[in-house]
Amino acid sequence: MNKDFKENTVQYTLCIPLWGRMLAEKKYTNLFPDHCAERILRELNVDLSKSKLYKLEYAYLNCAVRQYDFSCEIGRYLEDHPHAAVCELGAGLSTLREQLKNESNPWYNLDMPDVIALREKHIPAGINETNIACDLNDFSWFDAIDFKPQDGIAFIGGGLFYYFEKEQVKRLFCAMAKKFPGGIIAFDATNAMGLRGVNKEVKLAGNATKSYFSLENPKSEIESWSPNLTQVSEKDYMRGYLRDTSQFGFITQIAMRIFTWTHISFIVHAEFRSASERPAT
Template sequence: MAGHGVQLGAVQETLLIPLYGRAVENRKAEPALRDPRAEEIVSAIDYDFDRFAELPSLLGTVLRTSLFDRWARDFLTAHPDGTVVEIGTGLNTRYERVDNGRAHWFELDLPDVIALRRRFFTDTPRRRMIAASVTDGGWADVVRERAAGPYLFSAEAVLPFLGEPEVRAVVDLIADRFPGSLLALDTAGPGIITTQDRHDALSKVEARMCWSCADPAGLARWRPGAQLRATHTLTSLPQEMYEALPAAYREMLTGLAAQRLAQVEEYRLNLLRLP
């Protein structure tokens, strides 16, 4: 359970980590991204965010979000009337940063998260929240009935919390119901899963990751014709993104890359094209 004022289940509570990461980032003089909404939301929620203060992985959440933003922007540049589906949206604010005034957006999460989200965001004709588990396929009907493709599915920091059979079922569902779509997802390798009790942020909450993915290239073999379009670690971000980061971050990432830590090497941000 999250703190007084927020009633969330264990896995749902994890949304407060990237939310806090973006709020902290927004206060910096030279940030990787701006997110004034995250700062407002953090100050409106009664929760002990201090437990996450100064954690190194907060910047990791911000860099991950920036790369997912970049993929969403690229998608909307190619398909301005396309549809973005945020799976496990938490209190993310990608719409605020990336929307182009034309696309459709769906923001899906478990019912208690959507109830919390509705305190801060409202549905519009182009932006709708869906209260459901990603593993219950009914949400796909809602998306298909209301918005045409092409589709980008953005599952940021969500699927590692499911078991592998559930992740496979989600990938199959998206491939079956939305052929040709893109799926952005992160993967954590076995060295991360086995040491997560010592992870700086996860050790502060109850939820644990379940799905271990040693090599995201294998995801493309789950469905014949699927292609892994991109895969990055936090220390091998796309060159233009890396160059646009504040100098202090570039220096830190270069130093981190040299250490070749399993925790960094095994955490990957991936873009999969489904057949």
């Protein structure tokens, strides 16, 4: 294992989605074209081939499907806001910008300083792309975003908020909704039952990092936090954006049905009320 990674840390979990995306790309190249994952893992000298987690197709597809889902959210927002900024919260070693071949929109990657340092070593910033080292709970990072209300902004948070307490997420979302009117945020989440599964899944991958955040009813919960948080909706994680999942294996198909039925994994979409929609103060 590379010396930059220590077991049982959030940073170590960067390897988990990267390895999953590599496996998914090998089997379903046209669907999940993450051509950078294998190179990065090789440079990091990371090998998770003995992990029990990745013996299951559903487990490694989870990592790739998340990026696919976010690409759909970003694409739909950019249809109406072609000049919008895109901001990956907890970007880790995401290569989503490269997958989308997007060099026209301002793109921001935010993460802790040690993660950003690792990212800059293995994923050089492209045109219009900026890396920001910060603690998301310290809102001074707001000022590092060149936000133009007329252009808009789309935030995504992949595998991020599980590590936050619910009050931290609430405080962050309320502040973001106030600062970035007209923007959106999309992130993956689970319910309380699924949260237990997330912790077991990460443990199977060789990490004991603890997750905390879950939602039972995203719309009612999040919209109750602030009048500036609106149009909250959710889609199934595996089948909400993919048009066809029939090519996946039988066990994966069964798992998808079970997880949909039990409301274990989903993508949440929330909008920040635009300035013109806010009541006069």
